[in-house]
Amino acid sequence: xxxxxxxxxxxxxxxxxxxxxxxxxxxxxxxxxxxxxxxxxxxxxxxxxxxxxxxxxxxxxxxxxxxxxxxxxxxxxxxxxxxxxxxxxxxxxxxxxxxxxxxxxxxxxxxxxxxxxxxxxxxxxxxxxxxxxxxxxxxxxxxxxxxxx
Numbered sequence: 310x311x312x313x314x315x316x317x318x319x320x321x322x323x324x325x326x327x328x329x330x331x332x333x334x335x336x337x338x339x340x341x342x343x344x345x346x347x348x349x350x351x352x353x354x355x356x357x358x359x360x361x362x363x364x365x366x367x368x369x370x371x372x373x374x375x376x377x378x379x380x381x382x383x384x385x386x387x388x389x390x391x392x393x394x395x396x397x398x399x400x401x402x403x404x405x406x407x408x409x410x411x412x413x414x415x416x417x418x419x420x421x422x423x424x425x426x427x428x429x430x431x432x433x434x435x436x437x438x439x440x441x442x443x444x445x446x447x448x449x450x451x452x453x454x455x456x457x458x
Contacts, residue, residue, distance in 0.1 A: 315413070321406055329416050333399045336419060340392035344385050348441055351381035355445060359452050371453035375446065382433075382442040389438065390428035394421030 319326060354377040362370045401422055405411050432438055 319406075319411060325416055326406065329402070329419075330399070332417070332419055333395055333402070337392055337395045337399065340388050340395060344388040344392065344437075347381045347385040347388065351377055351385075351442075351445065354381075355449065359449070363452075363456065368453055371449060374449045378442055378445050378449065382438060385442070386429050386432040386438050389432035389435065390425055391421055393428050393432070394423045394425055395419075398422040 355374045358374040358377070359371060362368065362373070398419070398421060402411075402415060405415060
């Protein structure tokens with residue numbers, strides 16, 4: 310039997326298990342923070358574009374604000390998909406730990422688990438993405454038609 314594929318009889322309280330879980334939790338937190346940062350940056354850029362457009366009196370250029378909205382929506386969905394994939398990895402690791410099926414290869418292998426493309430499509434369908442960015446697109450349209458021209 311290959312030494313790398315033998316199962317480990319290890320306690321859930323072991324330092325190696327806790328360190329591995331901490332690493333995955335940190336990755337999940339970073340993906341969540343990146344998703345929040347996408348929203349914050351998008352609002353800032355869209356607001357800046359609309360202020361410049363209003364200042365120059367060029368309402369036809371308000372549509373430029375759509376570009377960061379679309380780009381950040383895609384990036385946000387990507388980070389949410391990665392977050393879900395790492396949560397899947399975390400859950401899979403915990404399940405193997407409880408079934409006592411962990412191998413040495415499982416420790417410190419921090420990889421997303423699942424079909425990332427499918428998860429990204431699912432993230433686009435979540436309210437946290439379409440609800441936010443659709444509202445922002447509506448704001449751009451209202452600003453163009455009502456406030457600017």
